[in-house]
Amino acid sequence: MVSRASRPIVLMLMAAAVTVGLSAPLTSNNSAGAAGDDFEVANWTDPDGKDHRIRWNPCQTKVTYAVNTRLAGGTTAARNAAVADVKAAFKRVSNRTGIPFAFAGRTSEIPNNAEDESWSNRQKAAEIVVAWVDQSRAKYRTNLMTDNGNGYASGVGGWMMRAWTDSEGRWRAAIGRGFVVINSGHNSTYTAGFGSGVTRGALLLHEIGHAVGLDHVGTTSEIMYPTMLERSFSKYKDGDRNGLSRVGKPLGCIAGASDTWPQI
Numbered sequence: 001m002v003s004r005a006s007r008p009i010v011l012m013l014m015a016a017a018v019t020v021g022l023s024a025p026l027t028s029n030n031s032a033g034a035a036g037d038d039f040e041v042a043n044w045t046d047p048d049g050k051d052h053r054i055r056w057n058p059c060q061t062k063v064t065y066a067v068n069t070r071l072a073g074g075t076t077a078a079r080n081a082a083v084a085d086v087k088a089a090f091k092r093v094s095n096r097t098g099i100p101f102a103f104a105g106r107t108s109e110i111p112n113n114a115e116d117e118s119w120s121n122r123q124k125a126a127e128i129v130v131a132w133v134d135q136s137r138a139k140y141r142t143n144l145m146t147d148n149g150n151g152y153a154s155g156v157g158g159w160m161m162r163a164w165t166d167s168e169g170r171w172r173a174a175i176g177r178g179f180v181v182i183n184s185g186h187n188s189t190y191t192a193g194f195g196s197g198v199t200r201g202a203l204l205l206h207e208i209g210h211a212v213g214l215d216h217v218g219t220t221s222e223i224m225y226p227t228m229l230e231r232s233f234s235k236y237k238d239g240d241r242n243g244l245s246r247v248g249k250p251l252g253c254i255a256g257a258s259d260t261w262p263q264i
């Protein structure tokens with residue numbers, strides 16, 4: 001068990017950003033995608049040629065998340081409201097995936113990437129850390145958010161996956177850590193809560209979607225469209241829901257995941 005945990009053979013990091021687009025308000029027939037049930041999930045092909053859906057082990061007792069709200073708002077009430085939005089977003093993801101997310105409290109951690117296997121040593125607050133960041137200040141900066149030439153995105157979400165072989169030589173793979181970083185420089189663009197407009201709730205649903213394995217889609221009406229648009233809703237749409245069901249409990253347990261990923 002321990003020997004397997006100490007020898008993860010494959011490591012993959014995925015980080016996807018969302019930008020904010022306010023110039024073209026979405027209307028009901030302004031759909032760039034053909035199908036309303038569009039979704040994108042990621043697979044990993046093992047060295048034996050078998051495909052594995054990149055996902056969390058949904059049979060963990062819980063998957064913890066912690067929130068760093070230091071830069072989420074100027075008052076205690078505003079920061080508390082940000083935590084409430086994060087909790088509400090995770091609850092929706094839990095409902096759709098069957099993954100038992102559990103709030104682990106506040107943290108001062110800011111997720112960062114390093115090109116080694118130390119992710120689980122560095123991120124101690126929870127398996128998923130949600131943090132508001134400020135790319136203009138070293139203390140609050142993350143290397144998971146990069147300037148694409150047009151400035152920084154509103155948020156980035158992603159996961160860390162490890163793959164290993166079991167006692168019979170079969171490949172297994174599981175996400176074991178995730179992150180969501182929110183650009184505090186865009187706070188004023190987003191309305192707190194869920195509802196119509198450009199909401200923080202929709203931004204969180206999008207980034208947490210990445211943290212559980214969803215990729216972008218071309219359908220503008222969906223939460224996983226890569227640009228935040230002004231909308232009449234902030235909830236997962238049919239395609240998002242289809243995607244969530246394909247990274248969750250219906251796919252079954254991933255044996256040995258807890259040996260490879262120490263749970264928090």
Ligand SMILES: [Zn+2]
Pocket residue numbers: 016017018206210216225226
């Ligand atoms: Zn995205």
